[in-house]
Every structure is written in structure tokens, then in C-alpha cells.
Amino acid sequence: MSPVAASTTPTGTALVRAENVHKSFGPNEVLKGINLEVNAGEVVCLLGASGSGKSTFLRCINHLETVSNGRIWVGGNVVGYRQVGNSLHELSDKEAARQRQHIGMVFQRFNLFPHMTVLENIIEGPVLVKKERATEAKRHASELLARVGLAGRENSYPRQLSGGQQQRVAIARALAMKPELILFDEPTSALDPELVGEVLDVMKDLARSGLTMIVVTHEIGFAKEVADRVAFMHNGQIVEIGPPAEVLGNPQHERTKAFLSRVL
């Protein structure tokens, strides 16, 4: 069992709360005790060198990976578990799927469904999972497409779109589930430089609209402009966290300094 008492409940207004999160792949400990609170409406950018565990942490938040130790709460629920009295029961696949409905995710390599049109990609979740009516889901999808600047591209297939357009469809697909939190894992890293801007613009718009976002990124400019807080990860731990002006402008930790001097 985990050292954290089962009855511990999140305090304050934090939407996401990670407590002492550890994750190992076999003998290789990738996350070494992560603590993080993200408030509703907040945008937190995760920075860090390759292999520092950013993706792994993000994937733990929506239970694509199970944590080895520690606990994560999203919206008052323990991720991957159901609390009954004083005990935690591991969720079945079905229950875990239900929990994920409220957490959107945008991947580095888009992962759009290539055999479906843009519209089908977006309405698949709402119709299949949330049992929304198709007409309603389609109307909402068209609105979302307009919002990400892709009005009228409903019937294209993903392969007929540029990388930047595909990533914006992926964002619309995540938004269609009306999530309370969206996780972004290096959403612009697979894009040609001239396409990065259009995706970041959409994300800035989302941030302004009050969506809670955790963004793994190497785009320091974006973090500076949009993030409420920036966390710097090194070797499976968050070594520095704070407002972008502090962490990016006046880093304290040696690793943060070294990293920033390399990317800036």
C-alpha cells in the first residue's frame, strides 16, 4: 500500500493534486516523488530535459500509466481508484474510461484516427462514449472547428491536412468531450517551424478562455506569455516551480539555468 493515508482528500481549490508520485519501469525509477497542485483555470507549463519524466507524469494524470507509489487527484477523485470509505479500489477498464472523459489529451504526434474524417474524429468520443445525439455532436464539432480556424474542413481526412492543421483538429477532438482539464504533451514538437505559431495561437485562446491546462513544451516564449506557473523537471522531480518571470527570468536551480541557457 501507499504510504499516503487513503482518507486524505484534496484541500483547497486545486483541480489537480499530485502527491509524492513515483513511477518505475522495472528497475528504472522515472518519477521520484512529484508534488504539484494545479488550480482550476490555471495554465502550468512543464519544462525539462529529454528523459526527465515529463511525458510519464502527464500520462499518469489520465491513467495511461499507473503510478507505482503516491497519488493523483483530479476533481476530487483519485486517478485510477474509487474511494469506498477508507479503502481505495482499483478501477475496472470501464470505470477508468469514464474517469478519462473529463481529462483531454493532445499528443506530440497528433494520433488522429486516419480512417475517419475530421468530423468523425471529433464526434467519435461524444457519440460513442457520452451517447450524445449525432446531430448535436456534429453541430458542436463544427463550432469547435471554427474556433481552431478550420471551418469547413469537416470532410477532409487527416492525411489531407498539414501537421499544424492536424494538431488543431486533435485539440478540437479533445475539446469536444468538454473536459475540465487538458494535458498537452509537446504539441508543437513534431511540427515544421512555420506551423508552430498557428497551434500555439489556438492554445493561447484556450488559456484565455479559462481552461485548465498542463502543457509539456519546449516553447519558452509560449510559457513566458501564457503560463501562470512554470515547473522545471529534472531527473524525475520538480526542482523549481513558480511564475514564469521568476523561473524563466531568474532561475535559482543550477539545472534550470543550464537548461535555459541551452534552449534560449
Next chain:
Amino acid sequence: MNTETEPRVARAAESPELKIVPRRHIGRWVGAGAVVLLLVWLGVSFSRAQIDWPTVQQYLTVPVLIQGIGVAIVLTIVAMVIGLVLGVVSAIMRLSKNPVTSGVAWLYIWVFRGTPVYLQLLMWFNLALIFPYIGIPGIFQGRMIDILTPFVAASIGLGLNQGAYTSEVVRSGILSVDEGQTEAAQAVGMTRLQAMRRIVLPQAMRVIIPPVGNEVIGMLKTTSLASAIGVSEILSEAQHIYYVNNRIMELLIVCAVWYLGAVSLLSIGQYYLERFFAKGSSSKQLPPTPFQRLLGIFGTNRKAFS
């Protein structure tokens, strides 16, 4: 060396009006000639052979033989449906993390791929010897020989055997789909099973269909084995006829024509199935089908291209 080659290169560059002599493909011409000769020889020998072509033509439309190829086609379809269902289920079971589940699937494949179909058919047909009665206590009870008719036994036997082969094809299809697809599906709240059904399998179909198409054609021919357990398919019917009239080759040629016809039909079906699952696989529009092209030539159906 140098002094000899350099001037030659220079001269070639200076004279622009050199005549181009295309490369002669002597080997190809000789090869093509040999093939044509062989075909002519084959044609001549068949026309001189003691084949009674009017008999072939006469038997081509005999009802029992048409029924026979009909039985073969129906048996193919039934066995392939059983095979596909078992193949998909056992492929998913083999990919399961539960060792019991994947072990059962492995055992099924091991047994049914490891013994001859012919043997399996005989065993199904003779199952009544060891289980004379079949049923669920209190609900249903029957004699095995009434239930396991030759056709039913053949369907089950061929289907189970096919499933063991299809399983591996389906498994490789599933493995060919990027893991990120399942994760993206889970991220919008799908269960693993929903992700498999809606996202992974439709994409795996592109890899699965060509080998399965091959197996459908193989199955059509394997149905002739079912005659061993008393199914009246085309080959056994033809044998019944030639035992009486002794027109052996003529009747076998009739069977060959029917098999070829049925296989051609199935290949057309495969072509359209592959097109259907190729949706979104390329950034370009799919090329028109031969049928659409034909319509396009005669200008009767403009919509075929749009």
C-alpha cells in the same frame, strides 16, 4: 589510361548529332518467342487430345454441378465467417495480458493448425461415436447424428481450422496499428474494447484483407475435402457422373471452369472490400474502379468521378 579516355569523352560532348541506338533486349525476345511456341503447342495438343468439347459444354450447365459449386460457395462463406470470428476473438485473446486467456488461444491455434484439416473433418463427422447425445440438461437434448449433418460438420471443421490461421493474420494486423491510436481512443474515454472495435480493427483491416482474401480462395478449393464426409459439393458430384459415363477429363474441366468462375467473383469482392478499408489511407482520392472508368468512358455517369 588517362590520355586515352579523356579525348574520347571530350569528342562525344562536342558532337551533338550522335545517333541513339536503343538497347536490344535479345533475351526478352527469345523468352517471349519460347513462351508463345509453348502455348501454341499446348493449344494444338489439347485440340487434338481426345477431349469431347461438346460434352464439356453440355455438362457445364447441369443442375447438380451448379448446385455443387453453390454448396462449395455457401460452405466457403459459412466456414470463413466462423473462421473470421474465431480468428478475431483468439487474436485479441492472444494479445491479452492475462496468461490464461492468451494460453487458451495459443492452445487452440496449436491444435487446429497442427493437424490436417482432413483429419479434423473426419473427427467432427464421427463425433457421434464418442458423444452419441448432445444437449443442455433440462432444456434441450438431441442425437448427435441428427444435429451434426455432413454440412454442419464440414462448416464447423473447416471454420475452426480456418480460425487458427486467421488468428495469426488478425494478430499481425492489430500489431501493425500504432499504439498511439489506442491511447488517443482511451484519452477520449473509450474502453479498451471500444478502442479495439472502432479504432484499431478498422485500421488493421488493410493488413488483414489481402491474406484473408487468399485464404477465402484456398477455402473454396478445400471444400472439396468435405466430400469425404458426404457433402455433395461439385467435385464429388462430378465424380458420381464420370463413374457412370467415363467422361473423366471432360467433367474435371467443367469443375475447373466453375472453380475459376467462383474465384474470379470472390476476387472482385476482395477488390471492393480493400477499397472500402483504404478510406483515408492516402492524401489523394482513390482512383476510380474499373467499372467507374468504363462508365466514364461512355459518359453515362459523371458522378462516378466526383
